[in-house]
Amino acid sequence: MPLxxxxxxxxxxxxxxxxxxARDTVKITDAHPGMTLADAYxxxxxxxxxxxxxxxxxxxxxxGLTSPGKxxxxxxxxxxxxxxxxxxxxPDGGDVPMADLIHPKVEPEICFVLKRALKGPGCHxxxxxxxxDFVLPGIEVIDxxxxxxxxxxxxxxxxxxxxxRFVVGGRxxxxxxxxxxxxxxxxxxxxxxxxxxAGAAVLGHPAAAVAMLxxxxxARGQELPAGALVLSGGVTEAVAVEAGDQVCxxxxxxxxxxxxxx
Ligand code: OOG
Ligand code: MG
Numbered sequence: 001m002p003l004x005x006x007x008x009x010x011x012x013x014x015x016x017x018x019x020x021x022a023r024d025t026v027k028i029t030d031a032h033p034g035m036t037l038a039d040a041y042x043x044x045x046x047x048x049x050x051x052x053x054x055x056x057x058x059x060x061x062x063x064g065l066t067s068p069g070k071x072x073x074x075x076x077x078x079x080x081x082x083x084x085x086x087x088x089x090x091p092d093g094g095d096v097p098m099a100d101l102i103h104p105k106v107e108p109e110i111c112f113v114l115k116r117a118l119k120g121p122g123c124h125x126x127x128x129x130x131x132x133d134f135v136l137p138g139i140e141v142i143d144x145x146x147x148x149x150x151x152x153x154x155x156x157x158x159x160x161x162x163x164x165r166f167v168v169g170g171r172x173x174x175x176x177x178x179x180x181x182x183x184x185x186x187x188x189x190x191x192x193x194x195x196x197x198a199g200a201a202v203l204g205h206p207a208a209a210v211a212m213l214x215x216x217x218x219a220r221g222q223e224l225p226a227g228a229l230v231l232s233g234g235v236t237e238a239v240a241v242e243a244g245d246q247v248c249x250x251x252x253x254x255x256x257x258x259x260x261x262x
Contacts, residue, residue: 003032003039012046015159018145024102027146027155040157041220047160048083059229060084061217062140063209064161065153066233067201070107073237076153079209081216082161084229092169093258096141098243101164104143104261106241107234108187108249110180110199110206111138111168114228118210120218128207128214134172135180135206137251139187139259140231141165142238166231170255177253180206184252185235189245195236206232 003011011028018025028043029035048058064070064080071077090096096104115133143164144151156162181200186193199206209232214224224230241247241261248258 001036001038001042002034003042007032008039008042008046011043011158012050015043015145016047016050019164022100022102024147025145027151028158029152029155035154037154037157040154043158044082044160051085057086058083059086059089060231061213061224061228062161062163062231063213063233066203066209067197067235069197069201069237070234074151076151076156078153079212079233080153080157080161081213082163084163084166084231088163088165090141090165090167090259092167094167095260095262096165098261101141101143102145103149104141104164104241105149105238106187106247106259107140107142107238108185108195108197108236108251109138109140109231109234110183110185110202110251111136112207112210112230112232113172114224114226114230117223117225118214119223120215123211123214123218125205125207125211128210129175132175132207135175135178135254136168136172137170137249137254137257138166138168138231139247139249139257140234141259167257167259168229169257170251171253173254175207183254186250187236187239188248188250189239189241194239197235199235201235202233209233
């Protein structure tokens with residue numbers, strides 16, 4: 001790890017205060033071009049430690065950059081993983097104030113809730129489906145803290161993979177009642193479809209993203225606990241939103257979930 005612990009702490013402070021104050025910053029690899037992915041996850045961990053010290057709870061995990069639409073849009077071709085905390089939760093149909101965010105975008109996601117813990121290494125789609133209580137649709141609101149939403153893999157990992165808000169809702173369905181590869185996903189903005197795809201866009205099967213996350217955590221001595229919520233990654237490219245926009249996600253067999261920006 002080329003970054004020393006004081007630098008990791010300073011970068012965590014910088015990125016978290018950008019998140020809390022809705023300010024952007026230059027990407028951190030401009031000043032630290034040699035930083036590794038281990039450094040980047042160390043910065044992300046330090047952001048989480050700051051939040052935990054204030055009593056914030058982890059409510060889930062996310063995989064990102066898991067579909068061709070997302071990888072192409074962001075110019076990053078490897079998945080990344082982040083955490084979700086209570087301050088990111090928006091109720092289904094709820095409002096998100098634009099003043100709290102920098103330049104938000106929305107993504108259609110297939111979300112998993114586990115009934116049993118999942119621990120890598122060696123976690124696979126079968127293990128994920130066996131451990132899944134139900135899946136449900138979710139809209140992730142991402143908000144990169146980097147200027148113009150431009151970053152590389154290390155920068156975005158340090159920035160907790162642009163996590164900002166998320167909404168889950170719709171119908172909770174057991175995973176064996178669906179073929180998660182072929183379910184259709186339609187994202188609407190102000191009543192018009194703006195992005196659409198099928199579950200297989202996420203690494204061939206959305207459960208593969210959950211397995212990858214469990215293996216990533218396992219390599220670091222951690223696991224996904226029973227009850228964990230996991231966002232498996234945007235099925236399509238992300239769509240920018242502005243004040244007044246209403247967003248609705250419809251997922252075949254899973255109903256719909258909505259959020260609005262004001
Ligand atoms: C990084 C986060 C990506 C997803 O679902 O692909 C992500 C970004 O694109 O800002 O959450
Ligand atoms: Mg996402």
